[in-house]
Amino acid sequence: MHELSLCQSIYGITDRAREGRPVVTVRLRVGALRQVVPETLTYCWGVVTDTTPLAGSMLDIEPVAAELSCRSCGATTVLADRFLIACGTCDGADVEVVHGEELVVASLDLAEPASAVRS
Numbered sequence: 522m523h524e525l526s527l528c529q530s531i532y533g534i535t536d537r538a539r540e541g542r543p544v545v546t547v548r549l550r551v552g553a554l555r556q557v558v559p560e561t562l563t564y565c566w567g568v569v570t571d572t573t574p575l576a577g578s579m580l581d582i583e584p585v586a587a588e589l590s591c592r593s594c595g596a597t598t599v600l601a602d603r604f605l606i607a608c609g610t611c612d613g614a615d616v617e618v619v620h621g622e623e624l625v626v627a628s629l630d631l632a633e634p635a636s637a638v639r640s
C-alpha cells in the first residue's frame with residue numbers, strides 16, 4: 522500500500538509549510554499515472570495524522586490527467602487509458618510524459634487563529 526508512504530511524505534511537507542498554524546484542508550494535485558486510489562489516500566491520511574496536530578484535517582484531491590508529448594510528430598495526447606502509452610496522432614512510442622506523474626501539495630487551507638476571530 523504505497524498510499525501510506527505517500528501520506529507520510531505529504532505529512533512532512535504539510536507540517537513544514539503550516540509553520541505551526543492549524544490546517545483544515547490539504548489540497549493535492551495527483552497525476553493519473555501515480556495509480557493512487559483517492560479513498561485509500563484519504564484513509565491513510567487519517568491513520569498518519571491521527572495522533573498529530575494535523576488530526577481531523579481533510580485531503581482535497583485534484584486529479585491531473587496524463588498527457589504525452591510525441592518526439593516524432595510533436596503532437597500532444599491526453600491519455601484516456603494509462604496502460605496505453607503511445608502518441609494518439611502517429612501511434613509512436615517515442616513519447617515524453619508531460620503531465621500525470623505529479624503528486625504535489627498545491628495549497629493549504631488554514632484555520633483562522635483563535636486570536637484573529639472577531640465576534
Ligand SMILES: [Zn+2]
Pocket residue numbers: 591592593594595596608609610611612613
Ligand atoms: Zn506522434
